[in-house]
Amino acid sequence: MDFLLVQALNGLASASSLFLVASGLSLIFGVTRIVNFAHGAFYMLGAYGAYSLYRLLLPLLGTGWGFWLALPLTALAVAAVAALVEILILRRLYDAPELLQLLATFGLTLITEDLVLMVWGAEDLLGPRAPGLKGAVSILGQKFPLYDLALLAVGPVVWLALRWWLTRTRWGLLVRAATQDRAMVAALGVNQAWLFTGVFALGVFLAALGGAIQLPRDAIHHGMGLQVIVAVFVVVVIGGLGSISGALLASVLIAELNAFGILLFPRITLVLMFLVMAAVLIVRPSGLLGKPQAPAQAVSPSRPWQPWQPPVRWLLLAAVGLAASAPLWLGDYRLSVASEILIFMLFAASLHLMMGVGGLISFGHAAFFGLGAYGAALSVHWLQAPMGLALLNGPLLAIAGAILLGGFCLRLSGVYLAMLTLAFAQIVWSVLFQGGEWSGGDNGLLGIWPQAWAASPAAFYGLTLAVVVLAILLIRRLSLSPFGYAVRGCRDNPLRAEAIGLPRGPLHWACMVFAGAFAGLAGALYAFLKGSVFPDSVAIPLSVDGLVMVMLGGVQSLTGPVLGALVYKGLSMSLISAVEYWRLILGGLIVVLATALPQGLSGVIDLVRRAPPTGPSTEEPRP
Amino acid sequence: MLTWVTETRTTTRVAVQGAIRRTLLAAAVTLSALWGTPQAGAAEPIRIGEVNSYSRLPAFTEPYRKGLLLAQEQINANGGVLGRPLEVITRDDGGKPGDAITAANELLSRDQVSLLMGTFFSHVGLAVADFAQQKKVLFLAAEPLTDALIWSQGNDYTFRLRPSVSMQAKMLAEQAAKLPAKRWATVAPNYEYGTSAVAAFKDALTALRPDIEWVGEQWPAQGNIDAAATVQALALVKPEALFNVTFGPDLTKFVREGSVRGLFDDLPVVSLLTGEPEYLDPLGAETPEGWIVTGYPWSQITTPEHQAFLQAYQAKYNDYPRVGSVVGYSAMMSAAAIIKKAGSTDTAALIAAAKGIDVATPFGPITFRAADHQSTLGAFVGKTAQKDGAGVMVDFSYRNGADYLPPPEQAAALRPR
Structure with a gap:
């Protein structure tokens, strides 16, 4: 019995950390519809940043203040970086097909991984123990770390703060309104751009804080970001997209099932989370507390496709012919x-x-x-x-x-x-x-x-x-x-x-x-x-590669994925063999391409094909 | 040109392609000769292709590459091999077997390497080993630890340097058997490395101590351990001793939770690889004391071969070596020794030479066994301790890999016909 209680508390402490990161992601998605793949990267930056800031503050402020100040300050700094990212990159993409932000944030993730390696080196880092909370208390005869006890409180406190902010402030009101109907909020004259920037920065602040508070428990390492991102997505979806309370509920559900699941089936660790998600989605298609949404569209309704006209046909035939002759002029x-x-x-x-x-x-x-x-x-x-x-x-x-x-x-x-x-x-x-x-x-x-x-x-x-x-x-x-x-x-x-x-x-x-x-x-x-x-x-990276190829090429026509695969696969294969920091370059190129060509590479072809010979732009005026 | 034309008329399409390629190649060679690049011949380096998970596991592979390059420098300073300098070309596989095959393919067909080496993950090692067999090229696996590589999936073309999972587990079981503990629990990452390590350790320990009882096991997801819950679950079964296979960030989390919760008070722990600087150093002032581990106490090994290696390494890099450095260095030295003994870069000659070859390494002389292509490189077994806020190994001794391998006839029987 004592054991069960303590194991339940363990689960709650894990849930608390998970919730912090997940609530940020849920907020961002709810309002901006950005599938923020870089959320894990920001989480990792929070951990690395807090480690460095702590060491910087240590001689000035000592362990106590140094540690407790480093956590929120780092989270603020990372949030500032995120705001910049939103203004410079993501803001350009709100008119683009949905999910294009996924491509851009994927590029950002690649960049961050190499930057972290360049700045902090390859070895795992060991953060300090939390000053004042190093030991354990005895709960019903079982030892329970003080820091985990503190973490237990963090989740509900953040949840309450977010609730208050969403229901009692004007900004929160706008955020809730935008979560329900973005177009209407815009029509009422709210400056969406700053609303989105603010929400994105707040979401990332929570992610970075979530990373920073891992300092006393985790090792700081390169895999942190990718390790957390999938778990957090799962939590957000189980809870219902955009629902903060749902995220809390889902965090607790996942963490508790894991804490007790491993007692009965130690081998279940790999798949448990996904089994739960599948079960929840089959029963409740919008997550536990989510509301049904207007179906997200991967493609904006576009010009209907036409059969290929003769010049295009000949061009394609020539391309296939050229490809068929490759054995004559390419090596093994x-x-x-x-x-x-x-x-x-x-x-x-x-x-x-x-x-x-x-x-x-x-x-x-x-x-x-x-x-x-x-x-x-x-x-x-x-x-x-x-x-x-x-x-x-x-x-x-x-x-x-x-x-x-x-x-x-x-x-x-x-x-x-x-x-x-x-x-x-x-x-x-x-x-x-x-x-x-x-x-x-x-x-x-x-x-x-x-x-x-x-x-x-x-x-x-x-x-x-x-x-x-x-x-x-x-x-x-x-x-x-x-x-x-x-x-x-x-x-x-x-x-x-x-x-x-x-x-x-x-x-x-x-x-x-x-x-x-x-x-x-x-x-x-x-x-x-x-x-x-x-x-x-079968693993996630390959699924992500597929998405990147489609988005990079352009989702509007079949030319897109073909071009996207050619460019992405060709680039990554030649970069990985040629340079050491290939993720940095590949990520940079993806971000640039996503920003410059929101319709994808094939969008360029469409533009060329449809471009009026001369004269004023035929585009309709935008509100 | 005339011969080329007649050829196209008479032979199949494949021959045409070959001919065109040969012609282009000849043209390229002529051109490059005209441009004054070094003449082919005496100075043409012997190239070795190396594939590893550089971007995925920099903590291991960076020291590894340093060891590799140090060995290359020393070999070439001594006149190279067969009168030619040795050149190693490294490629990143991103930790994916598919990309490793691409890289190996590139090294083989574009860079014309004489042999392949490297890899870290077991499954990547197996993929490259199978590729090597298909392409009939020698593959010197440096790091992958799975037994399958040399036994159940072994092939003629693949040799392995590091002591395998089962060898290291046996080294530890020997020490574990001396403990009074009868109730054992295990914790290992949930993939082949973890499962095979636990299986090998159980077999070896049960053989030595039939009275032992296995009371619990935990299989956290690799890289994603829920440390608090795992520690608590282990404490529940009240073990008298624990066998740990987790490493890297998982180990750090596990140690931190376990220490605070008092799991390790009066609990002897036997732990695979934990004494390696790659995994011990990040634990710093939180290194648990008295764990029985395999590892590499680099600062305390006094043998002349290791002293020479250590000094050369520190002089070149101003850093201390990790296990990766020793593996990289020894792999390169092995490759050079194999080519030297073979007297050519012909694969059949290389394989014949590699069977039973003796190589000098920082850990002393090793032999690549002819029976199963496993080297007799060993590992250090000792206990962990803290010194000036850093983890060190104490009471250690070197275990020769040869003593932990099955006899040659028995090992050969484990391999496919």
Whole structure:
């Protein structure tokens, strides 16, 4: 009994830290709709910053004041940096397609990781113990750290402060109004720009504070940011986007389930959080305390697509011809790189089918890619299937996954749907990761090499090119078929689409299955390109890569993901081999591209194609 | 040119590509010769391709690279190998097996390296080992610790330098058996390294002490330990001793929570890798005392080979070596010794040479066993202590890896036919 109480308190202390970071993210998303991928990076900056500031203040103020001042001061400093980021970068992107901020903040995360390495070095740092709270108290005969006791209080205090601020101040009133209806707030003459800057800075302040208060408990290290970001997203979604109380409830739920879960099933640590999220979303599609939102749109309704006109056709044919001649003028290594880029073009195009055509955002698209890779690898490893059959089995397994996931997604939309796909991917990942012998666990499956006829880099490239070009043509055909029109109709105007009898759910389901099949095909090819598969191919970084490719290229047309994959994969592969601080450069380029070309790379092509010869701008005046 | 034209008419498309490539290559070589770049021949370096998780694990890989480059400098100062200088080309794999394959591929087909080496994570090591077998090139795995690399997934082309998980677990089990404790608990990260370390330790300890009881286990997520809950859960089963496999930030958190909550009072702890400077140094003034660990007490090893290495390292970098430095240095020295013995950079000759080769390392002479391609590099086993607010190892001694490996015939039977 004593034990259970103390374990419950442990859970609450963890919940408190989690809530601090999560409430910031929830505020930011609620008001600005920014999916702030850099939230973890700011959290990490808070920890590193507090460490350095503490050491700076130590000779001036001594341990006590030095420590307790360093925490809030660092959080303020990081918040100031965040405000600058919002003004210089994110503010330019509010008119851009939703999720473009995800791309920009992803770039920022890459930059921060390398900057931290340059400034603070590679080794883990050990923060000081909290002065005055170093020891433990005895609670029912169990020792409980004083600092954790203090943390217990932080969560509720921050929650109360936020509640007061949201309900009792004018600024809070505006924030709540903007969370409900941004357009209306703008129409009433509120200066949105400063409201957003303020909320973004406040959210980041909470994240940085959350990082800084880890000083006495955690080691300060490079993985901190990425480690916290996923957990925090999960908390925010379980609680309901934009709901501070929901975030608190979800933090407690997750932390307590974890504290007690490991007593019964010590192995559950990897997947518990995602199981909870999946369960909550299936029962409550808007999170525990969230309100249903206007469906977030990945794409603003755009000019309908047209079949390619002759000049474009010839151009594309020439491009494919050029690609087909690559074995004549590229070496073995470059051919393998080209094969990999082609595979990721298909992966990005399949994600685009879901996001761009269907308007269904996915944060877990790697699930289908990985299922495809494992489908191929398992059939080679256990059934000695020939390559052709394995390439078929990959997509089949992915289709099975998509059918399963799609069934659960029917009631969901927007970021909630995206997070359910993430949960699905993580559950698949942990099954493969802990699968033991049949899946090879985290040591993967080896020896998945192409058969002799496709073994040379040139032959494999030829095969990949043929498959990818056909698949992408098929995706385009699908998008322009009646099915594609119906799916896009549901995307652009769900109400009207439903009114004319389009079955939204089944259409979305089918769209997801098609997208899954193509991603699975890409995964199967990838398995043979690399000769082995690992749970990495289902993991979050790959899903993020897919999103980055689509957003970088532009979500408006199929040209986008293809271009995006070419540029992103090409850049990252050449940078990683050429320079040490490749994340810094890659991140910088992504931020610049996102800011300069909010419609993506393919947006440039559209601009060129549509540009009036001369004369005044044809753009409609903006309010 | 004439021959080229006739060739295109008569041979298959593949031959055409080859011919074009050869022609272009010949043209490039001629051009570069005209431009006055160094003539191919005596001075042409022997290139070694190295892949590692530089951006993902800088705390280990930076000292590792320093060790690597120090060895390269020393080898070349002594006239190189086979009369040619040695050049190591390093590539980042970002901690992903797929990217490691890309990097290995680039090193092999563009940089024309003679052999591959490196890698940190077990799964990345396995991916590159499989690639090496496919491409028929020698791979000297420096760091990956999984047993699979040389046993269940072993192949002809792959050799491994560091003592494996099971070797280090056995070294610790030997000490653990001397403790009176009968009720043991374990805590390990939830992935293959953790599970195989716990399994190997349990096997080894149970063999020595059949009376031991395993009363609890915790498997925190790697890099994301919920330290408070884990410590509490371990305390619940009232163990008499604990085997720990967590490392890095997880270890720091675990130690901090455990110390404050009094978990480690009167609880002997046996801990894998914790004595390595990479993991011990960040613990600083909070280093727990008296843990039985494997590690590298760099400042206290007095053997002449280590003294020479230490002085050279400190002179070059003005920093002290970590385990990574020793691994990098020894890996490079091994590669050089293999090429020297082979007398050429032909893969078959390299493999033949690597089997049973003796190499001098800062830890003393080691042998790459012919039976399972594992080197006999060992590790230091000792206890942790605090000295001037920093963690150190005391009462340590070097354990030769050879004593913790199964006999050659038995090891060879573990490998696929």
